Amino acid sequence: xxxxxxxxxxxxxxxxxxxxxxxxxxxxxxxxxxxxxxxxxxxxxxxxxxxxxxxxxxxxxxxxxxxxxxxxxxxxxxxxxxxxxxxxxxxxxxxxxxxxxxxxxxxxxxxxxxxxxxxxxxxxxxxxxxxxxxxxxxxxxxxxxxxxxxxxxxxxxxxxxxxxxxxxxxxxxxxxxxxxxxxxxxxxxxxxxxxxxxxxxxxxxxxxxxxxxxxxxxxxxxxxxxxxxxxxxxxxxxxxxxxxxxxxxxxxxxxxxxxxxxxxxxxxxxxxxxxxxxxxxxxxxxxxxxxxxxxxxxxxxxxxxxxxxxxxxxxxxxxxxxxxxxxxxxxxxxxxxxxxxxxxxxxxx
Amino acid sequence: xxxxxxxxxxxxxxxxxxxxxxxxxxxxxxxxxxxxxxxxxxxxxxxxxxxxxxxxxxxxxxxxxxxxxxxxxxxxxxxxxxxxxxxxxxxxxxxxxxxxxxxxxxxxxxxxxxxxxxxxxxxxxxxxxxxxxxxxxxxxxxxxxxxxxxxxxxxxxxxxxxxxxxxxxxxxxxxxxxxxxxxxxxxxxxxxxxxxxxxxxxxxxxxxxxxxxxxxxxxxxxxxxxxxxxxxxxxxxxxxxxxxxxxxxxxxxxxxxxxxxxxxxxxxxxxxxxxxxxxxxxxxxxxxxxxxxxxxxxxxxxxxxxxxxxxxxxxxxxxxxxxxxxxxxxxxxxxxxxxxxxxxxxxxx
Numbered sequence: 001x002x003x004x005x006x007x008x009x010x011x012x013x014x015x016x017x018x019x020x021x022x023x024x025x026x027x028x029x030x031x032x033x034x035x036x037x038x039x040x041x042x043x044x045x046x047x048x049x050x051x052x053x054x055x056x057x058x059x060x061x062x063x064x065x066x067x068x069x070x071x072x073x074x075x076x077x078x079x080x081x082x083x084x085x086x087x088x089x090x091x092x093x094x095x096x097x098x099x100x101x102x103x104x105x106x107x108x109x110x111x112x113x114x115x116x117x118x119x120x121x122x123x124x125x126x127x128x129x130x131x132x133x134x135x136x137x138x139x140x141x142x143x144x145x146x147x148x149x150x151x152x153x154x155x156x157x158x159x160x161x162x163x164x165x166x167x168x169x170x171x172x173x174x175x176x177x178x179x180x181x182x183x184x185x186x187x188x189x190x191x192x193x194x195x196x197x198x199x200x201x202x203x204x205x206x207x208x209x210x211x212x213x214x215x216x217x218x219x220x221x222x223x224x225x226x227x228x229x230x231x232x233x234x235x236x237x238x239x240x241x242x243x244x245x246x247x248x249x250x251x252x253x254x255x256x257x258x259x260x261x262x263x264x265x266x267x268x269x270x271x272x273x274x275x276x277x278x279x280x281x282x283x284x285x286x287x288x289x290x291x292x293x294x295x296x297x298x299x300x301x302x303x304x305x306x307x308x309x310x311x312x313x314x315x316x317x318x319x320x321x322x323x324x325x326x327x328x329x330x331x332x333x334x335x336x337x338x339x340x341x342x343x344x345x346x347x348x349x
Numbered sequence: 350x351x352x353x354x355x356x357x358x359x360x361x362x363x364x365x366x367x368x369x370x371x372x373x374x375x376x377x378x379x380x381x382x383x384x385x386x387x388x389x390x391x392x393x394x395x396x397x398x399x400x401x402x403x404x405x406x407x408x409x410x411x412x413x414x415x416x417x418x419x420x421x422x423x424x425x426x427x428x429x430x431x432x433x434x435x436x437x438x439x440x441x442x443x444x445x446x447x448x449x450x451x452x453x454x455x456x457x458x459x460x461x462x463x464x465x466x467x468x469x470x471x472x473x474x475x476x477x478x479x480x481x482x483x484x485x486x487x488x489x490x491x492x493x494x495x496x497x498x499x500x501x502x503x504x505x506x507x508x509x510x511x512x513x514x515x516x517x518x519x520x521x522x523x524x525x526x527x528x529x530x531x532x533x534x535x536x537x538x539x540x541x542x543x544x545x546x547x548x549x550x551x552x553x554x555x556x557x558x559x560x561x562x563x564x565x566x567x568x569x570x571x572x573x574x575x576x577x578x579x580x581x582x583x584x585x586x587x588x589x590x591x592x593x594x595x596x597x598x599x600x601x602x603x604x605x606x607x608x609x610x611x612x613x614x615x616x617x618x619x620x621x622x623x624x625x626x627x628x629x630x631x632x633x634x635x636x637x638x639x640x641x642x643x644x645x646x647x648x649x650x651x652x653x654x655x656x657x658x659x660x661x662x663x664x665x666x667x668x669x670x671x672x673x674x675x676x677x678x679x680x681x682x683x684x685x686x687x688x689x690x691x692x693x694x695x696x697x698x
Contacts, residue, residue, distance in 0.1 A: 137600050147533055150541055184496055184585040185458075192499055192582065217589030221597035230586075233541065236533040237583050238590045240566030245594035248570035249630065251486050253602065256619075256626040263622030270606060270615020277605040281598065 004034025005321040007314055008090035008099035011041035012068040013106025014310070015303045018042075021105070022049040024310035026056040031311070032318050038099050040065045040086040065089045069110045071303065078110035079117060087111060091118045094296035101297035101317040105305060112148055115291050115298040122326065124333040125293035127152070129160045130232070130300070131167050132289035134242065135280050138223030142168045142177075146289060147236035154197035155340055157181065157229055161202055162336050163292040164227040165209040166328040170319050174226055176210050182230035182238065183214035190214060198229075205336050217241075246281055284309030288316030292329065297321065353383025354670040356663055357439035357448035360390035361417040362455025363659070364652045367394045370454070373659035374409065375402040380660070381667050387448050389414045389435040414438045418459045420652065427459035428466060436460060440467045443645035450646035450666040454654060461497055464640050464647040471675065473682040474642035476501070478509045479581070479649070480516050481638035483591065484629050487572030491517045491526075495638060496585035503546035504689055506530065506578055510551055511685050512641040513576040514558040515677040519668055523575055525559050531579035531587065532563035539563060547578075554685050566590075595630055633658030637665030641678065646670065 007028075011021040018041055025037050037060040039046055046062050067084040082088030087106050091114050093099040104111050112130070121128055131144035144164045149156065161179050168177035181199055183191040188199070191214065202211040212225055217238055220228055230238065257267040267274070279285060287309040289300045297320055301313035356377075360370045367390055374386050386409035388395055395411050414435040418427045431437030436455050440463050442448040453460050461479070470477055480493035493513045498505065510528050517526040530548055532540040537548070540563065551560040561574055566587055569577055579587065606616040616623070628634060636658040638649045646669055650662035 135597070137597050150533065182586060184499065184582055184589075217586045217591075218593030218596070220590055221593040233533055234583055234586050237531060237566045237579075238586050240533075241569055241587045241590045242566075242594045244567030244570040245591045246598055247567070248484070248486050249595055249598040249626075252626045252629055253623075256622045256624075259625060260622045263619045266615040266617070266619020266622065268615070269618060270612045273605045273609045273612030273615065274602075275605075276608060277598075277601045280601055 004032070004036055005101070005318055006036045006038060006099045007317055008038045008040060008093040008102040009314070010086045010090040010102065010104035010106060011039050011046055012065070012086040013104050014301065014305070015071070016105065016306060016310070018045045019049050020307045021310060022046065022053060022056070023307040024314060025060065026053040027307060027311035028314040028318070029056045029059055031315060035318055036060065038063050038090070038093055040090045040093075041068075042066070063089060063093070069106050071107050073107055073110055075109040075113035078107065079113050082114055082118065088114050088118070091115055091298060094298065095119055100321040101299060103299045103301060103314050103317050105301035105303055105310060105313075108147070108300060111298065111300055112291065115294055119294040119296040119298070121293050122295055122330065124330070125159055125163070127156050128291050128293035129163060130289050131164055131292050133171050133286050134220065134239070135286055136221050136223030140172060140286065141220065141223060141226050141228060142172065143220065143228040143230070143235055143239065144292065145230065145232040145235050146239050147232045148291065149232040151233065152194065152231035154194045154201065157194060157198035157231070158201045158336060158340055159293065159333070161198070161209070161211070161227070161229045162207065162332045163329050164229055165207065166325050166332060167290060167292060168227045169208070169328065170323040170325050171316060172226060176208055177226035178212050179209045179227040179229060180212045180215040180225040182217065182228050182234060184216065186214045186216065201336070201340055207332055207335055250281070284312065288313035290316065290320065292325075297326070353381070353385055354450070354667055355385045355387060355448045356666055357387045357389060357442040357451040358663070359435045359439040359451065359453035359455055360388050360395055361414070361435040362453050363650065363654070364420070365454065365655060365659070368398050369656045370659060371395065371398040371402060371405070372656040373663060375405040376656060376660035377663040377667070378405045378408055380664060384667055385409065387412050387439070387442055389439045389442075390417075391415070412438060412442070418455050420456050422456055422459055424458040424462035427456065428462050431463055431467065437463050437467070440464055440647060443647065444468055449670040450648060452648045452650060452663050452666050454650035454652050454659060454662075457496070457649060460647065460649055461640065464643055468643040468645040468647070470642050471644055471679065473679070474508055474512070476505050476508075477640050477642035478512060479638050480513055480641050482520050482635050483569065483588070484635055485570050485572030489521060489635065490569065490572060490575050490577060491521065492569065492577040492579070492584055492588065493641065494579065494581040494584050495588050496581045497640065498581040500582065501543065501580035503543045503550065506543060506547035506580070507550045507685060507689055508642065508682070510547070510558070510560070510576070510578045511556065511681045512678050513578055514556065515674050515681060516639060516641060517576045518557070518677065519672040519674050520665060521575060525557055526575035527561050528558045528576040528578060529561045529564040529574040531566065531577050531583060533565065535563045535565065550685070550689055556681055556684055599630070633661065637662035639665065639669065641674075646675070
C-alpha cells in the first residue's frame with residue numbers, strides 16, 4: 001500500500017448486509033484515490049462481492065473473521081468474542097497499527113465496549129464520547145456525547161468540549177468553532193452543578209474555539225452554534241427526539257399532500273424543489289458518528305445506512321485520519337487540563 | 350356567579366399584551382357558558398379593553414394589581430412582589446378559594462416559584478411537575494416534567510407518572526393511558542439507577558394506566574405512548590429540541606418551496622392541503638402547560654400565544670377543574686405510595 005489512510009471496515013455487522021458495505025467501500029475508494037481497506041468478515045461472503053469491484057479489489061485485503069456481532073448481542077457477550085468477530089478484529093487492526101481507523105455499522109453498545117476495551121482512553125481523557133454532525137437550518141453542527149456516558153461530571157463535559165471542537169474543525173472545516181453547553185436556559189444560574197462548573201472552566205480557557213455559554217434544545221437545529229456539548233443521556237434524548245420530530249413533521253407533510261387532489265397535484269409540481277429538503281434531512285448525508293478520546297479512531301455508521309451513507313461514514317474516518325484529530329485533541333488538552341486543575345477539585349481516580 | 354369554574358387570569362404578564370389576553374378570555378367565555386373570570390392587572394388598562402367584550406364583561410370581575418412580573422425578573426425577585434403583581438395575586442386567588450385555577454402567560458420561573466410558594470405541594474407529592482400535551486403523528490401525547498425539577502429521584506418519577514396519567518385522562522380523554530419512562534434504550538438495563546428503580550415500582554403498581562416500560566426520544570412524536578415521564582432537565586431538552594427540529598424542517602420546507610418556480614407553483618396549488626400540517630404543529634393548538642402536584646391548579650400559557658392559543662390554555666384549566674384532576678391524583682397516590690414504600694427506601698425528608 002502507498003502510505004494513504006487504511007480503513008478497517010467491518011463488512012458484516014450492519015443491517016444492510018455485506019454487499020452494501022462492499023459497494024460503500026468502492027464509492028469511498030473512488031472519492032479518495034489514496035484510501036486502502038482491510039475488509040473484515042467471512043471470506044466466502046466477501047470474495048464474490050469484491051470480485052464485482054475491481055477498483056476496490058486492487059486496494060483492499062480481506063481478513064477472514066469467522067464470527068459476527070448481532071444487533072441483539074449484549075456488550076458483555078460481544079466483548080468475549082472480540083478476537084473472532086469482524087467488529088472486534090477491525091478494532092484490533094487499529095490497535096496494532098495495521099489500520100488508521102475502524103468503521104462499523106453494527107451494534108452501538110458492543111462497538112463502544114470493544115473500542116474502549118481494545119483502544120483505551122487517550123492520556124488526559126477520562127471517558128470517550130460519541131460525536132456526530134447533525135443537519136441545521138444553515139448547514140451542520142456537531143453534538144456530543146450522544147450516548148457513551150449516561151452520567152458526566154464537569155471534567156468530562158470540558159473534555160468533550162475540547163474533543164468536539166477538534167472534531168468540528170475537521171468535519172465542518174471551521175477555524176474557531178462556536179462551542180456551547182446544552183442546558184435548560186441561557187442564564188448563568190440554570191442547570192446542574194456539573195454544567196455550571198464546566199462553563200466556568202471553558203470561559204477561562206485559551207483554546208481554538210469560541211465558548212458561547214449555554215444553549216437550549218431549540219438551538220441545536222438553528223445552526224447558531226457549531227458544537228453542542230452535553231452528557232450522554234441528554235445527548236441521546238436530544239438526538240432521538242430530533243430524529244422523531246423530523247419523521248413526525250415529514251410524516252404530517254406526506255399526509256397533507258395525500259389529503260386532497262390539490263395536495264397531490266401541488267406535490268407533483270413541486271417534487272423537484274422538495275428534493276433539497278429530503279437531501280438535507282437524509283440521515284445518510286450526515287452519517288458517521290465518531291468515538292472521540294480513544295487511542296485510535298472508531299467510526300459508527302447508522303445500522304440502516306445504504307451504500308452512499310456508509311461511504312460518507314468512511315469519508316468521515318478518512319478526514320479525521322488526514323487531519324490527525326487525535327493529535328489536535330492532545331494538543332488542546334494540555335491547555336485545558338491546567339484550567340481544570342485550577343477550577344475543579346481533581347477526582348480521586 | 351352561578352357555580353361554574355372561576356379562572357384567575359393574569360392579564361398583564363404575557364408578551365402578547367393585555368388586549369390579546371382579554372380577547373382570549375372572551376373566546377373561552379363563548380366556548381364554556383358557565384365559565385367566570387377574575388381578571389388581574391392594571392384597572393386602567395383592562396377597563397377599556399373589557400368594555401369591548403360585553404359577553405365577557407358580564408362574567409368577569411377586574412381585580413386591580415399595580416405591578417407586573419417581567420420576562421427578565423428572577424424568580425426570587427418576583428417572589429418578593431407576590432402580593433402586588435397580577436401573577437402573584439392570581440395565584441393567591443386560587444389559594445383563598447376565590448378562583449378554581451390560575452392562568453398566566455408570564456415568566457415560567459417566576460410562575461413556578463410563586464405557585465410552589467403560594468400553593469405548596471399536595472400531601473404525598475414531593476415535587477410538582479410541569480406537564481403539557483404535544484402533537485404526535487396520531488394525535489397528542491403528554492410529557493412531564495418539562496423543567497420544574499432539574500434532578501429527580503425514583504420517587505419523583507413515579508409520582509410524575511401518576512400525575513401525568515391523571516392529566517392525560519382529562520386532556521386526552523383516555524381511560525387507561527399508556528405511560529412510559531423516557532430513556533436512552535428500551536432494554537431493562539439502560540439508563541440511570543433512578544429510572545430503573547422507578548420502572549420497578551411502576552411495573553408492580555395497580556393504577557388506572559398501562560405502564561409500558563422505557564421509550565426513546567424518537568417515540569415522543571410517534572404517538573405510541575400517551576404519557577412520557579422524565580426529569581425536568583431531559584424533559585426540557587426534549588421539548589425544546591422537538592420545537593427546534595419542527596422549526597428546522599418547516600424552515601427547510603419553506604426554502605424548498607421558494608427555491609424554484611415549480612416549488613412556488615406547487616405550494617400555491619397545495620396550500621389548502623398544507624393547512625392541516627400547519628394547524629397540527631401550531632403551538633397555539635397545544636397551548637397550556639400545567640403545574641401538577643400543587644394544592645391548586647396553575648396553567649402556563651406560551652408567552653407568545655395569540656388570543657386563540659391563550660383561550661386553549663384557559664380551556665385546559667377549565668377541563669382540569671371540571672374533572673377535578675387534583676382528586677384523581679390524590680386517589681391514585683394512595684395506591685402508588687404503598688408500592689413505593691415497598692420498593693424504595695423512603696427519603697429522610
